[in-house]
Amino acid sequence: MNVESRKKALRHFFEKVVGPLGFKFTPDTELVEFLLEQEVILEGRHGIPFCPCQPLRHDRARDMQIVCPCIPFHRSHFDAIKRCWCGLFVHKDVRDPDTLPQLSPKEAGLER
Amino acid sequence: MSDKFTRAISVDEIAPGGMKAVEIGGNEIVVCNSGGRYFAVQRRCGHMNAPLDMGTIDGPYLTCPMHCAQFDVSTGEAISGPVPANSGHETPPPMLAAYLQNVGLLMKDVHTESIRTYATRVEGGWVQIAL
Numbered sequence: 727m728n729v730e731s732r733k734k735a736l737r738h739f740f741e742k743v744v745g746p747l748g749f750k751f752t753p754d755t756e757l758v759e760f761l762l763e764q765e766v767i768l769e770g771r772h773g774i775p776f777c778p779c780q781p782l783r784h785d786r787a788r789d790m791q792i793v794c795p796c797i798p799f800h801r802s803h804f805d806a807i808k809r810c811w812c813g814l815f816v817h818k819d820v821r822d823p824d825t826l827p828q829l830s831p832k833e834a835g836l837e838r
Numbered sequence: 839m840s841d842k843f844t845r846a847i848s849v850d851e852i853a854p855g856g857m858k859a860v861e862i863g864g865n866e867i868v869v870c871n872s873g874g875r876y877f878a879v880q881r882r883c884g885h886m887n888a889p890l891d892m893g894t895i896d897g898p899y900l901t902c903p904m905h906c907a908q909f910d911v912s913t914g915e916a917i918s919g920p921v922p923a924n925s926g927h928e929t930p931p932p933m934l935a936a937y938l939q940n941v942g943l944l945m946k947d948v949h950t951e952s953i954r955t956y957a958t959r960v961e962g963g964w965v966q967i968a969l
Contacts, residue, residue: 727916727917727918727919727950728915728917731910731915731917732917732918735899735908735910735917735918738896738897738898738899739896739899742896769918772922773921773922786928
């Protein structure tokens, strides 16, 4: 399969999911291209476009929670840091993703 | 491809996001309405010949109903092969593992080919296709 065509298709499908959740693709287009390419590679290997920045644990229940876009499964954390873990998606109001702090759930006050 | 257009289907018969199969001159063709734009592609999937009109279309992307191979109806390009039966997350029961292994052997030489597209135009409320 052609990687560029698949990236374009993933972008089409993801936009429909993340938009209603209040997110958009990061304005960093180079990062978007890179991460989508990694997802195409992961999809080719596993049949599923997993999050490229998270490890697979070979535990179906946990791995299904890192299928991109994984926003619904980690909503509270992503809302706190205004981005997803790998930075592919950011809140719609974010213009400069480089200024966003990268906080763990504990640092964001979500865990004690 | 000739530029002789043949009347295929009334535009009223396919809602946006819909598809319908037609047969013209022995060719099985799916006419797709992608947001008001009409595309025509071969009816049989480039993977295992499933009828694509039974699948779904989202934008220009048509998903096969059988194994979820995907195609871009504007170009006919295969953009994704079939979804694997087992993504490797869990060890299947022995009987199923043996079955999946046999299926894997049978399927290893089956590739997903791009599908044929046909030029379309709308005239007088009809979608016309060039065969």
